[in-house]
Amino acid sequence: MSNLIDQAKTILTVAKDTAKTSVTAGFGVYGAILEEASKSSDKATQIFEYLVERGAQVESKLKEQTSAVFTKKTTSEPVENKLQSITSRFTGGQDSKLNELESKIDQLAVLISELNTAPKKLTKAKVTAEA
Numbered sequence: 001m002s003n004l005i006d007q008a009k010t011i012l013t014v015a016k017d018t019a020k021t022s023v024t025a026g027f028g029v030y031g032a033i034l035e036e037a038s039k040s041s042d043k044a045t046q047i048f049e050y051l052v053e054r055g056a057q058v059e060s061k062l063k064e065q066t067s068a069v070f071t072k073k074t075t076s077e078p079v080e081n082k083l084q085s086i087t088s089r090f091t092g093g094q095d096s097k098l099n100e101l102e103s104k105i106d107q108l109a110v111l112i113s114e115l116n117t118a119p120k121k122l123t124k125a126k127v128t129a130e131a
Helices: 002-071 077-091 095-116
Strands: none
């Protein structure tokens, strides 16, 4: 029976050691996670600080460029002239012909709409015979 008690004590000791080792490993995992999080946090802080510095450098240049754009007085006249030049290349001198054709199409549309309306009642005219 003492042999059985010795075996139980040995099993209990092994179980305690295994549990202690498992808990210690858990603490090790926790410590590694904290260390990595700290490194990541430090890296994130460094990147953020770099971006702030870079943004400050670019900000002044960007302000100069945007103020130059807004202070320039621009008109749409050059754009309109360019657009007219381009369209005249495609249409040639046919603007008047196109306008004439558009007016004829409008006239035809009016005539067609009149044909689609209900016809007016016709009344018979009295015919008188003159001899």
